[in-house]
Every structure is written in structure tokens, then in C-alpha cells.
Amino acid sequence: MRALTWQGKHDVRVETMPDPEIVNPRDAIIKVTSTAICGSDLHLYDGVIPGVLAGDILGHEFMGEVVETGPKSTLKKGQRVVVPFTISCGKCFFCEQSLYSACDNSNPADKQDISEKLYGHAMSALFGYSHLTGGYPGGQAEYVRVPFSDVGPIVIPDGMDDDEVLFLSDILPTGWMAAENCDIKPGDTVAVWGCGPVGLFAVQSAFVMGAGKVIAIDEYPGRLALARKMGAEVIDFKQTNVLEALMEMSGGMGPDAVIDAVGMEAHGMAPDTILDNIKQTVGVGADSAHALREAIMAVRKGGRLSIPGVYGGFLDKFPLGALMEKGLQVRTGQTHVQRYTKDLLRRIGEGELDTTFMISHRLPLEEAARGYESFRFNQNEWTKVVLKPGTETI
Amino acid sequence: MYSDNDDPRFLPSPYGAPRRYDEGSYRPDRGTTAVVLGLGVLAGAAGYAWYQAATRNRVGHRPPDDAPGRTSRQSRYGNYAVTGRTVTINKPRAELYRFWRSFQNLPQFMENLHDVREVGDVTEWTIRAPLDREVTVRTRIVQDVEGEMISWRSIEGSDIDTEGKVTFRDAPADRGTEVEAIIAYVPPAGELGRWVAKAFQAEPAIQGRRELRRLKMLMETGEIATNANRKTA
Ligand SMILES: NC(=O)c1ccc[n+]([C@@H]2O[C@H](COP(=O)([O-])OP(=O)(O)OC[C@H]3O[C@@H](n4cnc5c(N)ncnc54)[C@H](O)[C@@H]3O)[C@@H](O)[C@H]2O)c1
Ligand SMILES: [Zn+2]
Ligand SMILES: [Zn+2]
Numbered sequence: 020m021r022a023l024t025w026q027g028k029h030d031v032r033v034e035t036m037p038d039p040e041i042v043n044p045r046d047a048i049i050k051v052t053s054t055a056i057c058g059s060d061l062h063l064y065d066g067v068i069p070g071v072l073a074g075d076i077l078g079h080e081f082m083g084e085v086v087e088t089g090p091k092s093t094l095k096k097g098q099r100v101v102v103p104f105t106i107s108c109g110k111c112f113f114c115e116q117s118l119y120s121a122c123d124n125s126n127p128a129d130k131q132d133i134s135e136k137l138y139g140h141a142m143s144a145l146f147g148y149s150h151l152t153g154g155y156p157g158g159q160a161e162y163v164r165v166p167f168s169d170v171g172p173i174v175i176p177d178g179m180d181d182d183e184v185l186f187l188s189d190i191l192p193t194g195w196m197a198a199e200n201c202d203i204k205p206g207d208t209v210a211v212w213g214c215g216p217v218g219l220f221a222v223q224s225a226f227v228m229g230a231g232k233v234i235a236i237d238e239y240p241g242r243l244a245l246a247r248k249m250g251a252e253v254i255d256f257k258q259t260n261v262l263e264a265l266m267e268m269s270g271g272m273g274p275d276a277v278i279d280a281v282g283m284e285a286h287g288m289a290p291d292t293i294l295d296n297i298k299q300t301v302g303v304g305a306d307s308a309h310a311l312r313e314a315i316m317a318v319r320k321g322g323r324l325s326i327p328g329v330y331g332g333f334l335d336k337f338p339l340g341a342l343m344e345k346g347l348q349v350r351t352g353q354t355h356v357q358r359y360t361k362d363l364l365r366r367i368g369e370g371e372l373d374t375t376f377m378i379s380h381r382l383p384l385e386e387a388a389r390g391y392e393s394f395r396f397n398q399n400e401w402t403k404v405v406l407k408p409g410t411e412t413i
Numbered sequence: 414m415y416s417d418n419d420d421p422r423f424l425p426s427p428y429g430a431p432r433r434y435d436e437g438s439y440r441p442d443r444g445t446t447a448v449v450l451g452l453g454v455l456a457g458a459a460g461y462a463w464y465q466a467a468t469r470n471r472v473g474h475r476p477p478d479d480a481p482g483r484t485s486r487q488s489r490y491g492n493y494a495v496t497g498r499t500v501t502i503n504k505p506r507a508e509l510y511r512f513w514r515s516f517q518n519l520p521q522f523m524e525n526l527h528d529v530r531e532v533g534d535v536t537e538w539t540i541r542a543p544l545d546r547e548v549t550v551r552t553r554i555v556q557d558v559e560g561e562m563i564s565w566r567s568i569e570g571s572d573i574d575t576e577g578k579v580t581f582r583d584a585p586a587d588r589g590t591e592v593e594a595i596i597a598y599v600p601p602a603g604e605l606g607r608w609v610a611k612a613f614q615a616e617p618a619i620q621g622r623r624e625l626r627r628l629k630m631l632m633e634t635g636e637i638a639t640n641a642n643r644k645t646a
Contacts, residue, residue: 039642040643091636108634109634110503112501123633127639128637129623132619154640
């Protein structure tokens with residue numbers, strides 16, 4: 020099969036790899052029809068996530084057709100399914116609490132040692148996202164082996180397009196959970212850092228949950244325009260002092276809740292960012308967290324801080340004093356995708372959520388490398404890339 | 414008669430004999446303090462902090478706490494090295510006990526365990542060693558309490574002097590069972606010793622925790638997680 024492989028920093032290539040097989044009883048094999056590039060993939064592309072090996076197949080947002088099933092799979096050949104990026108067994112303590120991204124049983128035993136050392140507890144597995152989280156071959160490929168296929172994949176009814184439902188695999192539930200973690204009360208003001216796909220879905224979800232005002236922050240006019248289309252007021256951090264603006268736009272109180280949908284590669288010219296970037300470059304596992312620091316400073320006293328943005332290591336100059344003295348509540352984590360897919364599929368079907376507005380480019384899988392480069396270096400125009408395996412032109 | 418509960422190696426007494434009040438700390442006399450302060454502001458501050466730490470809130474005698482002995486800061490008990498690990502498995506105690514008690518099942522999740530043979534009341538464990546060699550451990554069950562615990566000890570003719578036990582306790586709040594496995598062994602001498610040291614001593618905790626993780630996967634999900642994309646690598 021053809022698959023997008025990681026070779027090194029800013030070097031990804033589509034190569035021919037062996038087709039996957041059923042290995043465990045609960046497996047299924049999916050023939051991928053659509054797969055997206057995620058902001059999380061850019062962390063791998065930029066080489067700031069450890070434990071990625073040359074030749075690893077990337078991709079964790081994918082859907083397709085069931086072509087093979089193991090004896091314990093509940094799927095049927097021919098079904099169309101969207102696959103959550105979190106691999107979860109459905110049987111452990113965490114899965115039973117619907118904390119799917121904390122599953123104990125999906126990360127192979129020998130892959131759990133590193134994260135246990137790094138974080139105190141072993142992480143669960145994700146598709147195509149480094150050997151810290153299992154080293155599972157990812158979805159930017161023609162075929163994928165899907166473990167625990169009786170628990171994760173959601174079957175899509177006929178009549179719904181790939182483009183409408185593909186993002187159930189990650190960014191829609193992620194934006195939704197980001198807003199849910201804000202515990203939004205009717206009329207609340209919510210500020211969102213980052214107008215990438217995650218931030219945009221968080222904006223939309225916050226309105227559905229009753230926010231009165233959502234303020235979205237980014238530097239790219241193209242992305243800010245999409246946030247505005249979703250009903251947000253926008254701040255361009257290149258032309259405006261974000262902290263001052265947020266105070267003024269929230270009656271001098273500060274937003275009730277803040278969402279960091281940027282993660283470990285925040286841009287900014289503040290001294291903290293420059294220092295963070297230097298440390299990231301020399302590889303001491305430091306995160307660049309300008310947006311996170313700003314969010315903590317901006318949020319009102321007793322407010323809520325939601326962090327869907329991904330961090331992997333350590334952080335300097337964390338405003339711990341502001342966090343404690345203002346009495347903030349913090350909620351974060353990799354998304355518990357399986358918890359949300361059913362409900363969100365229904366909301367898409369009923370037209371409550373628009374999922375296609377952010378797709379800026381559709382490419383054949385063969386052109387995935389160009390997709391990565393453009394999504395990384397032309398963020399203004401490239402908001403979301405969907406790859407179509409098995410097609411020559413689109 | 415051997416009683417597991419009397420075995421000092423398994424008892425939570427990490428501190429041995431009570432420490433004397435004045436042991437292990439050092440109170441500088443005035444002269445020393447003066448020299449320390451003479452080294453400059455930084456050194457002085459550090460010295461002061463150290464002096465404070467060494468003299469304030471000092472605990473003379475520490476009675477044993479409630480943590481398992483193997484988590485103590487000392488990891489040798491006489492000649493024995495001890496390692497152990499607890500894992501919570503979302504299955505009933507009886508089921509887990511029965512699975513473990515059929516020793517034939519153990520190679521399913523213990524990677525280096527090649528073969529298990531039961532001859533009378535003696536069990537022979539064949540463990541894979543590097544360079545296609547094998548080590549044979551011969552054990553006899555010391556205690557076997559249905560649904561609760563199994564302990565064993567090596568006998569004459571075993572390549573390694575070892576003993577161990579596994580206990581099964583109900584986990585709180587209906588979380589299933591807490592499975593605790595403890596192994597004590599005397600690191601042998603010679604070439605074998607070097608290998609055993611590598612296989613057990615350098616990474617005994619790693620090996621043990623990987624095995625318990627695989628057991629948990631197998632019992633909870635019916636399979637052992639792998640990222641392999643094909644049956645044969
Ligand atoms: N928690 C999860 O399960 C989960 C799932 C998917 C993605 N993520 C993470 O969410 C984050 C966003 O993902 P995405 O796909 O939207 O990525 P993206 O790279 O497309 O978007 C990030 C946006 O943040 C903006 N930004 C950078 N610095 C900023 C700053 N200082 N202030 C305001 N905006 C700034 C960028 O201009 C960009 O538009 C990433 O860290 C990604 O890894 C998390
Ligand atoms: Zn993603
Ligand atoms: Zn699980």
C-alpha cells in the first residue's frame with residue numbers, strides 16, 4: 020500500500036509499505052477513503068515530539084470502508100466508519116469511566132516505560148503519533164489496522180459525505196471537549212487562542228453551549244475570518260495587545276473561561292517565546308507556551324482554563340501564582356473521542372454543527388508532502404487539508 | 414516450618430534497627446560555621462540553608478511506615494534482591510487466581526518464560542537466555558490459598574535461588590482485583606550471574622511491570638496490545 024511516512028524534521032514522503040493484516044481478534048482493517056492532516060501532525064513534522072522513528076506512518080484523522088474483520092470485531096465488511104484517534108480497549112477502569120484517552124491497555128507493554136518515566140503514568144495509544152503512544156501505524160495510508168474495532172469506530176449512515184463526518188475522528192470532539200471543559204454558563208464570555216481547526220470548532224461549540232460572546236485570537240486574517248463567520252469577535256495578536264483588548268472586551272472583568280487551542284508551538288515575539296524556542300531547538304523537551312501564559316493572565320478571577328493544545332514536556336516561567344491566587348480551574352487532556360462521537364454525529368445530521376467550512380484543500384494522498392508543507396508554512400490560506408487515498412486528481 | 418508472614422524479606426521493615434538520635438547528621442561547631450560563611454555570600458547562604466535543614470525538624474527515630482518493604486530506599490535484604498509490582502485488574506479475584514494457578518498459562522504473558530513443566534509437586538520453569546541458552550528454575554509451592562495467594566521457593570537443583578509470591582486482593586470501589594507479585598532472588602555468581610544480573614537485576618522492575626501489564630491486557634481485553642501491522646514481523 021501507499022502511505023505517508025516520517026523521515027525527519029520537515030521531511031515526510033509517500034512510500035510503498037506492506038499492507039496491514041488482522042493481528043489480534045478484535046482488529047479490523049479499514050480501507051481509507053479520507054484522512055486529514057492535523058495541527059498535532061505539525062508537532063511531529065517540526066520534530067518537537069520525541070519518539071518518532073524514520074519510516075513511521077503518520078495520520079490519526081481517518082475514515083473509510085471496513086474490508087476485513089477479526090473474529091471478535093463487531094464491524095461488518097462494507098460498513099463506512101470514522102475511527103477515533105485514541106485507541107481504547109473499552110474494558111479497563113478508565114474506559115469504563117469514559118476516560119478513553121487514558122486507556123490502560125492499548126499502548127504495548129514495552130512502549131509504556133517512557134511515558135511512565137516522563138509523566139508518572141503510562142499513556143495510552145494513539146494512531147500515528149510517536150512510540151510514546153504506541154508507535155501504531157497511522158491513517159495517512161491506503162489501509163489501516165484498527166485494534167479494538169468493536170469499541171472505537173462509529174458507523175456512518177448512507178447519505179452523509181466523508182467531508183461532513185471525517186472530523187469526528189479528532190478535531191470536532193476536541194473542540195467540543197475544549198468548550199465542555201469551560202463549564203459554560205449562559206451568557207459567558209469565552210476567549211479562544213488559536214483559530215486552527217481545533218480553535219474554530221471550540222468557537223462553534225462554545226456558542227452551542229450557550230456562550231454569550233466568544234473572542235478568537237490568531238494572527239492569520241484567513242483563519243480569523245473563519246472564526247468571525249462562526250460568530251466570534253476576533254483579535255489579531257500582531258496588531259493588538261491581547262491582554263488589554265480582552266479586559267476591555269469583557270467589561271473590565273476578563274473572560275469567564277479561556278481555551279488554549281495553540282499548544283506547544285505558540286508563536287510570538289515576547290521574550291518568553293524566544294527563550295522557549297531556543298530550548299525546543301536544542302531539544303531539552305521545553306514547550307513554547309506563550310498562548311497558555313497569556314490565557315492564564317487574561318482569565319477572570321475564579322475562571323476556567325481549558326487546554327486542548329498539546330504539550331509534551333516541561334515549562335519555564337509558568338504563571339503559577341496567577342493560577343493559584345485567582346483560584347482558577349484547569350481541565351485538559353487528549354480528547355476522549357469515543358465519549359462524543361454518537362452525540363456529535365447526531366448534531367451534524369441535524370445541521371446544528373457545520374463541519375465542512377474549514378476545509379481549504381483536498382489532495383490525493385500522493386501529494387501529502389506538499390499538503391504538510393503548505394499547512395505548515397502557509398497557515399493563512401491552508402486551514403485544513405483532507406487527503407484522498409486512491410485518487411489521482413481531485 | 415516456613416511461614417511467609419514471618420519472612421523478614423517480605424515484611425515492611427525498610428529501616429532495620431532504629432536509628433540513633435544523633436546518627437547521620439552533622440552539627441558544625443562554631444569554627445566550621447565561620448569558615449563556611451567566609452566562602453562568600455552564595456556559599457554562606459547555601460551553608461545556612463543546609464545548617465537549617467540539618468538541625469531543624471530533625472527526626473531521630475523513624476518507626477516503620479505502611480508502604481511495602483520493597484519500596485524502601487534500601488533494595489537488598491541480606492543476600493536477596495527483591496522486586497515487586499502491583500497492578501489493578503478489572504476482573505474477579507477467583508478468575509485471576511485460577512488463571513495464574515494453571516502455571517501453563519504464564520508463558521502467554523511472560524516473554525522470557527519458554528516452558529513450564531509440572532513433575533509431582535515440583536515445577537520446572539525454562540527461561541530463555543541469550544545465545545540460545547536456557548536457565549532452569551525448579552520450585553515448590555510453599556503456600557497456596559485458593560483465590561488469595563500463591564507462594565513458591567526454589568529447591569535443590571535450581572539454577573537460581575529464588576522465591577516469590579503473588580497475592581490477589583479485592584480492589585476498592587469494585588475496581589476488580591489488586592494483583593501483587595513479588596520476587597526475591599540471590600544473584601548468582603559467574604557468567605550465569607552476569608546474565609541473570611542483566612535479565613533480572615538491571616531491569617527486574619521493567620521486566621516485572623511489563624509482564625503484569627500484559628497479564629492485565631490479556632485478562633481485561635482478551636488480547637495483548639501490539640503495534641505490529643502484520644502477524645509475522
Ligand atoms: N487535546 C487533543 O486531543 C488534541 C486533538 C487535536 C489537536 N490538538 C492540539 O490542538 C492544537 C491546535 O490544533 P490545530 O489543528 O488547530 O493546529 P493549527 O496549527 O492549525 O492551529 C494553531 C493556530 O494557533 C495560532 N497561534 C500560534 N501562536 C498563537 C498565539 N500566541 N496566540 C494565538 N494564536 C496563536 C496559529 O497561528 C494557528 O492558526 C495543537 O496543539 C494540536 O496538537 C489537541
Ligand atoms: Zn489531530
Ligand atoms: Zn481501556
